[in-house]
Amino acid sequence: MTVRDEHPPSYRFPDQGRDPLPADFEPELRDLDALLAEQARREPVPDRLADRVFEASVGGLPRRKPLPAAGPAAVGWIQILLSSQAWRGRLAMAASLGLVFILAGLFMRGPGKTIDPPPERSIVLAAWLTEVPSDGDDDEVAHLLDTAALSSFDELTGELDEIIAEFDM
């Protein structure tokens, strides 16, 4: 029986072979260990063992992962555009220009140039606020009327009254 290496690797295990025995092992035990190693090394291996083991086991190997299937044309174009350095630069430039135009438009329009009409819900709320009847409970909260929050609320109510009056005209 002979030993045959069908596909010997081209590299070697750095710590290939047995560990050296610790220093506290007696010399006669070291000799015996060396004899065992030599005998194990000389034990023959059946011819083509690795081939037979490979053939018996290779069927269980996971299948290779398939390449991703071709997607829609749009995805393909996007991939082509993104894969090109030049096209990526052009896309970035176009996006920057677009952003500049949007900002410029907003700036030229400026604040307060137009007054959007208040939503209908605000008008109903304002009307309700003006129609709330006062009752005796006012006395209980009278001490709060001087607070800043309620004062501002009072001013807001006045402004809403003016806006409603303008719409009525």
Next chain:
Amino acid sequence: MPSSPDKDTLQETLQQAAAGDEHAWRLIVSSYSRRVFGLIRAQCGNADLAEEITQSTFCTIVSKIDSYSELGRFEPWLFRIAMNRLRDEMRRRQRQARPVEHTALTGLAGAAREDEHANRIDKPESDALRRAMAQLSEADQKIIHLRHFSELSFKQIAELLEQPLGTVLARQHRALKKLREIMGSNADDE
């Protein structure tokens, strides 16, 4: 004689095999089948059974290779599976009332009975060694076989047996000492 890949290359090769690379798998089989076969034959003394278990071991490995995650512990994992396969097979044979010959578990002594191994060295000291090995306990034989046939480091043997490194070294020392005593006793008897 094929050697084993270094650790980084081994991990890379395992990943390639897990992805379905047949060449990577062949490399793993070539690197380790001899060592698995040697360990199992030393344990059971039967080359046919050893080859059967070697094939079964690699079939198990290949079925689990894509879920293998114990990086750096491939060899203890591989040899543990092989040892478990042998143990299961021995139990199965015992259940089927086919008694395993005592010599089937005597490692080197059992291997010595195989006439087909024509190129085996045949020196008196080798025969004496085989006879002495046959008289060792199964546990002592195993610790010697793991060192010399699976070619595992002491650290890897400790991982495989799930024992502390110091225990493995102590067992190795004790087994060698017993073996030497048996060889001396046998020499006196002759």
